[in-house]
Amino acid sequence: MSAPDRRLALETTINGRPVSLRAVPEALLLDVLRDDLGLTGSKRSCEVQVCGACTVLLDGRPVSACSVLAYEMRGRQVLTVEGLAAGDRLHPVQEAFLAAAAFQCGYCTPGMIMAVKALLDETPAATPAEVREYLRGNICRCTGYLAILEAVSAAQRAAAPPA
Amino acid sequence: MLPPFEIHQPSTAAEAAALRARFGESAALYAGGSELLLAMKEGLGGFEHLIDVKTIPGLDAVDVAADGTLTIGAAVTHRTLERSPLARQRFPLLAEMERQVANPRVRSVGTLGGNLCFAEPHSDPPTALLVHGATVVLEGAGGRRRLPLADFIVGPYESALGEDELLTAVEVAAPPPRAASAYVKFGMHERPTVGVAALLVPDARGAVAEARIAVGCVGPVATRLGALETALGGLPLAAVEAGWPAADHAGDDLDAMSDLHGSADYKRAMAGVFVKRALALAARRARAAA
Numbered sequence: 001m002s003a004p005d006r007r008l009a010l011e012t013t014i015n016g017r018p019v020s021l022r023a024v025p026e027a028l029l030l031d032v033l034r035d036d037l038g039l040t041g042s043k044r045s046c047e048v049q050v051c052g053a054c055t056v057l058l059d060g061r062p063v064s065a066c067s068v069l070a071y072e073m074r075g076r077q078v079l080t081v082e083g084l085a086a087g088d089r090l091h092p093v094q095e096a097f098l099a100a101a102a103f104q105c106g107y108c109t110p111g112m113i114m115a116v117k118a119l120l121d122e123t124p125a126a127t128p129a130e131v132r133e134y135l136r137g138n139i140c141r142c143t144g145y146l147a148i149l150e151a152v153s154a155a156q157r158a159a160a161p162p163a
Numbered sequence: 164m165l166p167p168f169e170i171h172q173p174s175t176a177a178e179a180a181a182l183r184a185r186f187g188e189s190a191a192l193y194a195g196g197s198e199l200l201l202a203m204k205e206g207l208g209g210f211e212h213l214i215d216v217k218t219i220p221g222l223d224a225v226d227v228a229a230d231g232t233l234t235i236g237a238a239v240t241h242r243t244l245e246r247s248p249l250a251r252q253r254f255p256l257l258a259e260m261e262r263q264v265a266n267p268r269v270r271s272v273g274t275l276g277g278n279l280c281f282a283e284p285h286s287d288p289p290t291a292l293l294v295h296g297a298t299v300v301l302e303g304a305g306g307r308r309r310l311p312l313a314d315f316i317v318g319p320y321e322s323a324l325g326e327d328e329l330l331t332a333v334e335v336a337a338p339p340p341r342a343a344s345a346y347v348k349f350g351m352h353e354r355p356t357v358g359v360a361a362l363l364v365p366d367a368r369g370a371v372a373e374a375r376i377a378v379g380c381v382g383p384v385a386t387r388l389g390a391l392e393t394a395l396g397g398l399p400l401a402a403v404e405a406g407w408p409a410a411d412h413a414g415d416d417l418d419a420m421s422d423l424h425g426s427a428d429y430k431r432a433m434a435g436v437f438v439k440r441a442l443a444l445a446a447r448r449a450r451a452a453a
Binding site: 071119 | 165167168197242266
């Protein structure tokens with residue numbers, strides 16, 4: 001006798017592609033992304049919604065994949081760092097992080113980039129104070145943040161060149 | 164890793180209440196999960212059933228009634244309230260408070276109802292809602308009842324929610340005309356050491372006609388500072404904006420708890436500092452609007 005299949009059938013869209021998958025009710029979004037789908041860009045770190053390393057976008061809004069149930073994906077759009085580039089062309093926020101060398105060890109970078117994308121999609125002209133406030137929830141232990149803030153500002157300039 | 168559980172999707176409040184009655188302590192109400200799932204990761208609760216209240220239509224709505232009363236569905240997220248044009252225009256204190264809750268990820272999923280039911284003492288919403296004299300709406304097998312928020316949150320992690328009830332909405336009466344408010348907080352960690360909400364109603368001569376102040380995070384529950392509110396009556400707003408000396412002692416009699424966020428003495432001192440700042444900011448806004 002095998003145990004009954006407790007898995008839920010979930011229809012979702014991940015990085016623009018429709019996906020049907022099965023996951024137990026208690027599965028966390030981060031586990032499904034990393035372990036079942038091989039999307040390891042989102043990082044596991046604090047596990048308590050403080051550090052931001054696992055930031056992904058759910059219907060465009062940033063969430064901690066480590067603390068959201070995979071069940072919440074159903075019928076929604078999930079965007080991970082793997083879904084940002086268009087073919088070989090990096091997303092402008094990724095380009096800006098590269099150009100400013102806004103990372104050292106790089107562990108926080110995918111979450112940081114996803115948070116910046118969420119912010120700039122919604123508030124393209126965010127002020128430096130708004131950027132700092134928004135990124136308060138994404139921790140970087142290497143850079144001291146200045147290069148990251150420079151990258152955000154460069155991404156803003158690239159999207160809307162001064163007249 | 165979370166322990167195994169089953170998720171239930173009620174379509175009405177009555178159905179959710181019946182699930183609670185049926186499963187008792189093995190069931191938990193589930194909305195954003197921003198408190199519940201973290202507790203469960205720590206092995207707390209032992210819940211075998213999660214009742215997803217987000218599947219109940221209407222619980223995610225923010226509405227205003229003809230008399231100006233704001234009704235916030237229990238499953239409204241911090242983010243929705245932070246950005247609600249209704250809240251921003253008519254209840255700016257609530258929008259200002261929500262903008263400062265945790266971080267954008269928590270605000271995307273965390274709900275007002277979940278926050279109040281969890282009754283974590285180091286939390287922002289109860290403090291601002293107390294200043295507004297908010298009421299919670301509870302629904303269960305016995306029907307619907309309303310409780311002042313001050314009677315709902317009875318202690319740390321303890322609410323007056325019945326075993327077969329759920330919180331469906333928070334009702335907030337419109338503030339008096341010309342009221343000005345401020346929410347300020349301070350902390351070195353993700354959760355605040357102190358949060359202060361202040362609301363001032365000016366009279367025609369630029370003095371305080373009515374004052375409301377609440378302090379949160381310092382003690383087991385957020386509390387109004389009744390004596391201080393009375394003492395502010397009649398003071399010129401300009402003097403409050405300049406820094407009201409009596410506010411220095413605002414925290415002296417608070418039932419403060421020593422914890423990770425500071426010693427009891429430190430928190431009482433910080434309560435004084437931030438009550439003074441909240442009052443000054445509210446007074447400045449009242450004068451600017453006059």
